[in-house]
Amino acid sequence: MANERLREALLRNGFDLEHAARATGVDPKTVERWITQGRVPYPRHRRTIAALVREAEDYLWPDAVAPERKAEIAESEVVKVYPRRSDIPADLWERLLGTPVARVEALSLAALFLVERPDFARQLRKRAEEGTRVRLLFGDPAAREAAKRSEEEQLGKGTVAARIRNALAFVRPLLGVEGIEIRLHRCTLYNSVFRFDDEMVVNTHVYGVPGGHAPAMHLRRLSDSGMFETYTTSFETVWAGASHATF
CATH class of the missing domain: 1.10.260.40 (lambda repressor-like DNA-binding domains)
Structure with missing residues (x-):
């Protein structure tokens, strides 16, 4: 093959x-x-x-790569585990967003905590102008999965869809920028993934718990990647089935 x-x-x-x-x-x-x-x-x-x-x-x-080697690598890839995503220090996000890299990829529903940063769109535009490939995946606000997440997190009807629309408003200026692609997915999201070359933040999703209160991991990829590659493959799978944003 x-x-x-x-x-x-x-x-x-x-x-x-x-x-x-x-x-x-x-x-x-x-x-x-x-x-x-x-x-x-x-x-x-x-x-x-x-x-x-x-x-x-x-x-x-x-x-x-042998299974036992993969297990060793996966453990070594974990830089830090945070009890809550909100515990991640602001300077980590500032470094990840502010450092020139080859790729920036994000898989989430809305990620308002990130996209509503005053300089988020400006930083991504600057990265793209420097040659970074930026791929952003947001939930489709009209999808059944968005409505279901509102129910599961015990939020008001349509809350998650509204959050997604707010997030899309923040990134609308990036539509059409060379090097930046934005797509909408209709997946049941088990993790939000934010990749910056060989570093990644994974925000797990826990039933009934808002994303900001759920655990998160900071990963750094090793040469024989294990866990890092699992999340990379997940991103690619969702990306392949997502639709181009036309908002």
């Missing part, structure tokens, strides 16, 4: 077979077999390619 993840990662970074072959010291036909036949490279070549395309080995070759 072809390795489409590897193919896409190389293309996204502007690398061809020759470039990957030079980086790893192998023949271009070997690299081609890694892609078209799904051959798994030696560990040293996997590490080189993963670093080249800024992806985790576990993402490019899901079956190549």
Whole structure:
């Protein structure tokens, strides 16, 4: 089976077979077999390619890392656990939003705590102008899932939908900005995910508890990613099924 993840990662970074072959010291036909036949490279070549395309080995070759190694990596990826998302210090968000990175990705329902920051839209526009790829996923305010979340959190009818509409109003100036994409999803959201290159904040969702009162984790991806990659894959799955925002 072809390795489409590897193919896409190389293309996204502007690398061809020759470039990957030079980086790893192998023949271009070997690299081609890694892609078209799904051959798994030696560990040293996997590490080189993963670093080249800024992806985790576990993402490019899901079956190549031993389960016990994945468990060790997952534990090491956790920088800090916060009892509540509201306990995350403001300077962490300021650093994550203010540091030039290759990608910024957010999966949430509304994330008002973040988007209503006075400089949020300005910072993302600046990142995009510097070459950052920004992808934002918000809940569809008209979706049944938004109404259900209002019920589960024991809020007034339509509260979550209203929050989403408020959030969309904050990011409306970003529509059409090169490098920024905004989509709406209709998923039952189990976690909100905020990724800044190799760092990520995951806000778990607990039944009946507002997001700000639920636990959150600060993760930093390692080369053989485990938990970090799980949330990355989740983001990509939701992104693929989401609709383009036209608000």
